[in-house]
Every structure is written in structure tokens, then in C-alpha cells.
Amino acid sequence: MGLTIRSTGKGAADTELIIRKPSPDAKVAALAGNPNVGKSTVFNNLTGMNQHTGNWPGKTVTNAQGFCSTDKYSYVLVDIPGTYSLMAHSAEEEIARNFICFGGADEIIVVCDATCLERNLNLVLQTIEICDEVIVCVNLMDEAKRKHIAIDIEKLEHILGVPVVGAVAREKKSLDGLLLRMDEMADAQMNSRQPVKVHYPEEIEQAAELVLPAVKEILERNGRKRPAAKWLALKLLEGDTSLLEELNKATGTDICKEPAVSGALNEARRLLESRGVDPNTLKDKIVSTVVKQAEDIGRAVVQSKEQGYRGLDKKLDRILTSRRTGYPVMIALLAAILWLTITGANYPSQLLSQGLFWVQDKLMELFVHIGAPKWLTGMLIEGVYRVLAWVVSVMLPPMAIFFPLFTLLEDAGYLPRVAYNLDKPFKRCCACGKQALSMCMGFGCNAAGIVGCRIIDSPRERLIAMLTNNFVPCNGRFPTLIALITMFFIGTKSAAGSSVIAALMLTAAIVLGVVMTFVVSGILSRTLLKGVPSSFTLELPPYRRPQIGKVIVRSIFDRTLFVLGRAVVVAAPAGLVIWFLANVDAGGVSLLAHLSDFLDPFARLLGLDGVILLAFILGFPANEIVVPIMIMAYMAQGSLLELDSLSEMHRLFVDNGWTWVTAVCTMLFSLMHWPCSTTLLTIRKETGGLKWTAAAFLIPTVTGMLLCFLVSRAALLLG
Incomplete structure (x- = not known):
């Protein structure tokens, strides 16, 4: 999709x-x-x-x-x-x-x-x-x-x-x-062929024959070759309302009100009733007849010499879909993907950052050379361009690794097994098991996860999936989570196994997000969106060897570059706003400082401070710029900054009052706060109204604030 x-x-x-x-x-x-x-x-x-x-x-x-x-x-x-x-x-x-x-x-x-x-x-x-x-x-x-x-x-x-x-x-x-x-x-060279006919039980064939002449006359009158008259006669006997609506649109008439058709239908239904065939039985007989004929044809043309490969699929499914091993394998695979993403993205991200900021220096020299005003240079270079450089250098390498790895699992046939494993938990929450698939899409981009909710047929369950999708952290929130985990819980010095520990802690954070998805889905199902979970058909496809080349190309062009493009579009104006707030003074103090001071009392109730809360607010267009805004505000600079190392960043944060409690609450708030502007815009378009968009904004935000408040108060009580 x-x-x-x-x-x-x-x-x-x-x-x-x-x-x-x-x-x-x-x-x-x-x-x-x-x-x-x-x-x-x-x-x-x-x-x-x-x-x-x-x-x-x-x-x-x-x-x-x-x-x-x-x-x-x-x-x-x-x-x-x-x-x-x-x-x-x-x-x-x-x-x-x-x-x-x-x-x-x-x-x-x-x-x-x-x-x-x-x-x-x-x-x-x-x-x-x-x-x-x-x-x-x-x-x-x-x-x-x-x-x-x-x-x-x-x-x-x-x-x-x-x-x-x-x-x-x-x-x-x-x-x-x-x-x-x-x-x-x-070329019409197939006219001599006689397509196979489905042979229904005698009473159904007789009932269809009674309706057939009237249906043929209607189709001929409207000049329609499709659908075939016998198939349509059977559907009229079934009373398929959705088909009748489409048929009425196509023919411009209510076919069931045609005297010849209604008379034939009444006669055919009386015949079926006399043979003990009610509408439900009729549907069952039609379905079972088609399935049985398909089975007979399959047995006639298919020969399976060995069962070795099917046996291998079954052995894998016993491991991957079992109650005992299914969930541990899912978590282990997620941790492995995150470890590869964290480890593999560091070096290319650093190179990309150096290249983009080298371009920034050249642009600065160009603006100075042409004598551009300082305010214009600041707006365009230190504001718009620097934010874009941050977004691209932080987002592109992890996405270029994460999306192909995730697509490989999809191509190999594993993601349907994830949906199968999570179907029961979602059912207990009165939600749809397909939500597992849209939730998985949210790992890359929550906006993509929202669009993925289209696969859910029930409007109620589709809304639940949209309102809870943001509890899964998107690719843009990974850098913040990884940086905080590294600085406050692992150590900034590269040590053996540090990337593994970081991946495990990040996996734990994601698992918490998944658990909150279940909890909030259950609450919504019992309050605002009451209902019974719907059933759906889920195929477990055979395991296949992934097409690695096509997966990489498809992931980069269809997902990575597209999501990056959307982030860049919203990040550019954000850079302009941030520069303006940092460079316009009121009473000798920047607007950025005034806003952070105003938010500080409330933020401290959540275990944060005014700068952190303001950074999340200004990071509304793109989550990737949250940490750079914090650095800029703490250093009282007029543009976004990038410190040379995590050690320097850690020292800066500690000097401004950060503790491990601050880091935990910031991670929790990063995991659970309002969706980014792109995601909210997508929700607005998908739901067609502001009510559910506002709900999608408030639900994770209130949940995140409540959780941060409880953690900070508990830490305070425990000393």
C-alpha cells in the first residue's frame, strides 16, 4: 500500500x-x-x-x-x-x-x-x-x-x-x-471455447432457471454482457444488497421492481422454501458448491511428490506463531533490526551531516560575498537550511536501513505471522487484528501507518487503529530516544556491547508503546468506540526468498525518499519560525527564552523543564529537530547547533539540571505525545473531520503527560 x-x-x-x-x-x-x-x-x-x-x-x-x-x-x-x-x-x-x-x-x-x-x-x-x-x-x-x-x-x-x-x-x-x-x-480467437460451469444442487438450478429469462431480458435491454445472467439470477435470489445498488446504478432502474423479475423471484423462492432452502442455507450451498468444485479441479491437475518444503514451513510456523516462542522471536527480531539500524546509521549520518554543513559554510560565504543582509542570511541559512540539514542527516541513514530490513521481513512472509500473533491481544481489546499491520507501518512513519489503516473494514476499528498509531515511535523519534539512552544509561564512551544494550533498551521502550496501544485500544472500545471485534481472513503465505534488489529499490524510492520529502516540506517553515523566536528580543530576552520560562512550572510537574516542553512544541512539524532546539535554547544561541559529541551534549544537559529522571520522562514524552503535523494532516484527510483529529492529538498527549507525572512524583517520593 x-x-x-x-x-x-x-x-x-x-x-x-x-x-x-x-x-x-x-x-x-x-x-x-x-x-x-x-x-x-x-x-x-x-x-x-x-x-x-x-x-x-x-x-x-x-x-x-x-x-x-x-x-x-x-x-x-x-x-x-x-x-x-x-x-x-x-x-x-x-x-x-x-x-x-x-x-x-x-x-x-x-x-x-x-x-x-x-x-x-x-x-x-x-x-x-x-x-x-x-x-x-x-x-x-x-x-x-x-x-x-x-x-x-x-x-x-x-x-x-x-x-x-x-x-x-x-x-x-x-x-x-x-x-x-x-x-x-x-482477436476473438477464444469464441469456440466453453468455459466451465458450476453445477449447483438441483433445487438451486431449478430456481435459477425460473429467474433467468427475466434477467436476460433486462441485461439485453440495457446492452450489458456482464454480469452473466445465471450468476446475477443467483445473486438476486441471495438478496445481495450491495450488488443490487451497483446494478441499479449501472442500469438506471431498480431491477427488483421490474414485474417480470419480481414475479420470477417470488416463484423461485417459493420453490426453494418447499425444498427446505432458506436464504442462509442458499448462500451456504452456493459457497460450498464452488469450493468443492475448486477442490475437485485442484486434485485433478496438481501432483505433490514430496511434502518436505511444506513440512519446513510448518516447522517454522510452530516456532514463529507459537504462544511460547512467537512473542520472544518477534521481540528478538525487532531488537536485531534496531541494532542494525543504530549501528549502521551512525557513520553515514555523520558523513552526511559533515557534507551538508560544509555546503552550509559555502552558502554563508556566498551570501557574505554578495552582501546579503545579516537577517536574510540568518533566516535562510541558519534557520531554514540548518533545520533541513538536521532532518536529512538524522532521518535518511536510519530510514535507508530500517525500511529495507522491515520490507525484507514482509517479502519473506513474516509480517502476516506478526498479525497472527497479535490478533488475540487486539481481539481482547475489541479491536481488529489487522491493526498489527498498520502498527508495524508506524515504525517507519506514523503517517504511513494511518494510511495503512485502510485495510481495516470496520469504521469503528479503523478509528481505533488511527487514534492509537502514534504510540508506536516513528523513525523520527528514534534519534532522540537513542541519544538519551546512550548519554544517561549506557555512557558516552564507545564500549563493547554498548550498541546492543542501546538496541535492547530501545526495544523495551517500543514494547511499552505497543502495550499502551493495547491498553488505550481497550479503553476506546469500551467507551467512545464501543463494539464487538469483527472477523477477518488472514492468510499465512508460504515463506519465500526475498528479492533483495527489488526490496532495496522499492524501500528507498517508495518509502524512504517519500517520507523524507514530507518531513522536509514541513521542516523548512519550522526552521524559519525557530530562528525568528531565537533572534527577536523582548526586554533583552529572546522570545524563545520567554516561552520556555512560561512553560517551565507546568513542565516541571511532568519531570521536564520549559526548554524540553517548548522543544517538543516547536518540533511539531518534525520530531527530528527536538534535540537541536533544546541545545540551541540551553546555549542561548540564535540558530540550531550540533555539538561535536554526545559527551558534550550530556555535559550541557546536566549543567542545565538534567537527571536520570529528566531523561526517563523525556523519553516517555517522546514516546507518547501529539503526532507530528504530517500525521495529523493525514488523519484529518482520512477521517474527513476535525473531531477525530483532535482526539488523535489529545489521547497520546494526555496519556504521556499522565505517565510522566506519575514517574516524576514516584521518583520524588522515593528520593
């Missing part, structure tokens, strides 16, 4: 889904499939970088459109949200079904996973029921081979009656066969 300008915000969701064609005669092909089957890999390799991302109308689920061409035709590929079924029990299923029925696609490509084909055939059969223009792409044939799974592609094509191609989507050349079949379908 990409965090992009087009994929963020309620406004994007209210626009029509526009198919952008490179030429008027271009064909539209929809890519459907279960999650984790490599559908996005097929899409990316066919379209390259020629893509457009937007939102589905009325939904907060992103779509991607791309272009590809052959010697005969050009195609617009539309990436449909991954779904297990078209029964429309979630936003993804509803969108996929609606686009297949009413989106005007010339071809539907259903991507399947060769390692678990039987489960994927359920979606294939449902798609074929809606339309005939279906191509099945059996992806991950190399994975199937490694797992000693053989698939008879020709036999599968014969049974399904639609084109079937095998592929290894990560190898672009293997998709040539798919392009060839797309051309053949566009």
Missing part, C-alpha cells in the same frame, strides 16, 4: 475511477487474484514505471493503472485489490466484484499461486461465472517446482475452458505467454 499524494485523503476517494487509455482502441485488462500470489509483480513487470495510482470511487482502497503493449495491441492494466472471494464481505471483495461486473474490462486476468492452486481456483470459478473473457495466470511455478508440486497446465486449461498460462512473474520474459494469450482473446 503506497503512501503517495494521490493515495492519501478522503477527497481522492470521492472521485470517479477513470480509465486512462494511451489510445482510443486500447484494451482494458483487469488483474485479479488472492493476496500474496505475485499479482503486483505481474503488474509491475508488464507496465514498468508507466503507472498511475488513485482511489476507487467511494472507497479508501487504492488502485493502480499501467500501460503495456504488444505488436498487435496496447493495454491498460488495472490492478484490482487482492481478494479471496467475490462474495463481497469486505471493501476489497466488493471493489473487485464491481469492477469485474461493471468496470468495462475487455479481459480479466486471474493470477494464481502455483503452490496452493486449489485455494486460488475458488476465485477463478467465481470470476468465470461472471464473464467468459478470463485468462488464468498460474504464477510462482518456480516455487512449486522447489516444493515438488507439479501442475498439468494443459489439463487445467481443458477443464476450465479458458486460457491458462504458467509464469514466474519475477522473470519478465516468462510473461510473454500471458501477453500472447491476451492478444488471442483480443
Whole structure:
């Protein structure tokens, strides 16, 4: 789920889904499939970088459109949200079904996973029921081979009656066969084929036959080839309200009020009732019939010679998803990632800082050379540029390490196991287990975590996830936490194992944030957002070897640089404000000093001081500038400063009254305070109102202040 300008915000969701064609005669092909089957890999390799991302109308689920061409035709590929079924029990299923029925696609490509084909055939059969223009792409044939799974592609094509191609989507050349079949379908060379029919129990077939003539007449009158008449007849018998709404929009009429249709439906329902089939039983029979036929086809075309690799997956899952070992492994992996991030980011961050501040010196020389006024030099160089230099040098190296490492776990198939492990704790809080995934995204950027909450179907549970996402520290808060841990609890001298201890303490802080997420989610579920947790389907995909090159490129361009860009945009004006406050005097004292003195009495109740609280307030646009503001205020300088070492910084803080209690309270407040401006703006766009944005601001802030107050009072009582 990409965090992009087009994929963020309620406004994007209210626009029509526009198919952008490179030429008027271009064909539209929809890519459907279960999650984790490599559908996005097929899409990316066919379209390259020629893509457009937007939102589905009325939904907060992103779509991607791309272009590809052959010697005969050009195609617009539309990436449909991954779904297990078209029964429309979630936003993804509803969108996929609606686009297949009413989106005007010339071809539907259903991507399947060769390692678990039987489960994927359920979606294939449902798609074929809606339309005939279906191509099945059996992806991950190399994975199937490694797992000693053989698939008879020709036999599968014969049974399904639609084109079937095998592929290894990560190898672009293997998709040539798919392009060839797309051309053949566009040439109408598939008309002689007879797609497979789903054979329902006799009473359901008879009921559908009664409704079929009236439905056919309606579709023909409106000039619609889709959805297929029999499938629509069955849906009318089921009483699928969401489909009826879309159908009424598409045809411009209320189909159930048509005399012929309503009469046929009444007769068909009487027939079903006489056979003991009520609406719920009807749905169960339809689902079970499709699933059974998919199983039969799977057994006919799939041969599994050995179970060794499946056995290995099961052995890993016994460790990674067990009650005893699942949580320790999660914490250990998090600690390892943080250790690699801390250790690996230090040197490049230092080099980047030196380079950017070298540029600053050259800019200063240029401004002096051209005779620029001192105030202008101060505003632009010591204010705007210096803040930007701090943000880039502090944020870029850790993100460039953290995001790829996190994406590698995702690519290997581990993150769904994290969601599985955390599902029960979230359920006890009356929240959704999918919140675990959006929480994980918050480690990199809380704004990305907020956008990630779109995967949660329930509006109540989605709000809970948004309101609590800030309890997980984003990448911008890591430098503050690491610096304080190093200065006050480990020591500023580099010692053997100090980075490991720092990673463990940072992990403990993050675990505290996760615990607070559970606590506050539970409180919200029982007060402001009462409700029962919803159920959802979570697939544990097979473990795969990560595509390291693609992971690095995707992480840097799609996540690191984008998040950094958003931080830079808000940090620039912040630098201007900070410089202004530090350089404008009132009564011989800077406005910055006046503000810190004003905040000091309240801040000391929280175990902080006025400078610390003011630094967090001025760091609202970007958390990375909190520590530089503290240094600037303590040293009474008019611009942001960077001390040469943590030892000097530690001495400066101690000289200004810091103790270990101050450090602990500052860490707690860094962990739990208001979201940054980018995150709040994203919440405002996602919720469409100020009420929940204000709640997202107040909930972590009040929690953090209360916790800091309790810690500082306890330390005072204990001496």
C-alpha cells in the first residue's frame, strides 16, 4: 500500500475511477487474484514505471493503472485489490466484484499461486461465472517446482475452458505467454471455447432457471454482457444488497421492481422454501458448491511428490506463531533490526551531516560575498537550511536501513505471522487484528501507518487503529530516544556491547508503546468506540526468498525518499519560525527564552523543564529537530547547533539540571505525545473531520503527560 499524494485523503476517494487509455482502441485488462500470489509483480513487470495510482470511487482502497503493449495491441492494466472471494464481505471483495461486473474490462486476468492452486481456483470459478473473457495466470511455478508440486497446465486449461498460462512473474520474459494469450482473446480467437460451469444442487438450478429469462431480458435491454445472467439470477435470489445498488446504478432502474423479475423471484423462492432452502442455507450451498468444485479441479491437475518444503514451513510456523516462542522471536527480531539500524546509521549520518554543513559554510560565504543582509542570511541559512540539514542527516541513514530490513521481513512472509500473533491481544481489546499491520507501518512513519489503516473494514476499528498509531515511535523519534539512552544509561564512551544494550533498551521502550496501544485500544472500545471485534481472513503465505534488489529499490524510492520529502516540506517553515523566536528580543530576552520560562512550572510537574516542553512544541512539524532546539535554547544561541559529541551534549544537559529522571520522562514524552503535523494532516484527510483529529492529538498527549507525572512524583517520593 503506497503512501503517495494521490493515495492519501478522503477527497481522492470521492472521485470517479477513470480509465486512462494511451489510445482510443486500447484494451482494458483487469488483474485479479488472492493476496500474496505475485499479482503486483505481474503488474509491475508488464507496465514498468508507466503507472498511475488513485482511489476507487467511494472507497479508501487504492488502485493502480499501467500501460503495456504488444505488436498487435496496447493495454491498460488495472490492478484490482487482492481478494479471496467475490462474495463481497469486505471493501476489497466488493471493489473487485464491481469492477469485474461493471468496470468495462475487455479481459480479466486471474493470477494464481502455483503452490496452493486449489485455494486460488475458488476465485477463478467465481470470476468465470461472471464473464467468459478470463485468462488464468498460474504464477510462482518456480516455487512449486522447489516444493515438488507439479501442475498439468494443459489439463487445467481443458477443464476450465479458458486460457491458462504458467509464469514466474519475477522473470519478465516468462510473461510473454500471458501477453500472447491476451492478444488471442483480443482477436476473438477464444469464441469456440466453453468455459466451465458450476453445477449447483438441483433445487438451486431449478430456481435459477425460473429467474433467468427475466434477467436476460433486462441485461439485453440495457446492452450489458456482464454480469452473466445465471450468476446475477443467483445473486438476486441471495438478496445481495450491495450488488443490487451497483446494478441499479449501472442500469438506471431498480431491477427488483421490474414485474417480470419480481414475479420470477417470488416463484423461485417459493420453490426453494418447499425444498427446505432458506436464504442462509442458499448462500451456504452456493459457497460450498464452488469450493468443492475448486477442490475437485485442484486434485485433478496438481501432483505433490514430496511434502518436505511444506513440512519446513510448518516447522517454522510452530516456532514463529507459537504462544511460547512467537512473542520472544518477534521481540528478538525487532531488537536485531534496531541494532542494525543504530549501528549502521551512525557513520553515514555523520558523513552526511559533515557534507551538508560544509555546503552550509559555502552558502554563508556566498551570501557574505554578495552582501546579503545579516537577517536574510540568518533566516535562510541558519534557520531554514540548518533545520533541513538536521532532518536529512538524522532521518535518511536510519530510514535507508530500517525500511529495507522491515520490507525484507514482509517479502519473506513474516509480517502476516506478526498479525497472527497479535490478533488475540487486539481481539481482547475489541479491536481488529489487522491493526498489527498498520502498527508495524508506524515504525517507519506514523503517517504511513494511518494510511495503512485502510485495510481495516470496520469504521469503528479503523478509528481505533488511527487514534492509537502514534504510540508506536516513528523513525523520527528514534534519534532522540537513542541519544538519551546512550548519554544517561549506557555512557558516552564507545564500549563493547554498548550498541546492543542501546538496541535492547530501545526495544523495551517500543514494547511499552505497543502495550499502551493495547491498553488505550481497550479503553476506546469500551467507551467512545464501543463494539464487538469483527472477523477477518488472514492468510499465512508460504515463506519465500526475498528479492533483495527489488526490496532495496522499492524501500528507498517508495518509502524512504517519500517520507523524507514530507518531513522536509514541513521542516523548512519550522526552521524559519525557530530562528525568528531565537533572534527577536523582548526586554533583552529572546522570545524563545520567554516561552520556555512560561512553560517551565507546568513542565516541571511532568519531570521536564520549559526548554524540553517548548522543544517538543516547536518540533511539531518534525520530531527530528527536538534535540537541536533544546541545545540551541540551553546555549542561548540564535540558530540550531550540533555539538561535536554526545559527551558534550550530556555535559550541557546536566549543567542545565538534567537527571536520570529528566531523561526517563523525556523519553516517555517522546514516546507518547501529539503526532507530528504530517500525521495529523493525514488523519484529518482520512477521517474527513476535525473531531477525530483532535482526539488523535489529545489521547497520546494526555496519556504521556499522565505517565510522566506519575514517574516524576514516584521518583520524588522515593528520593
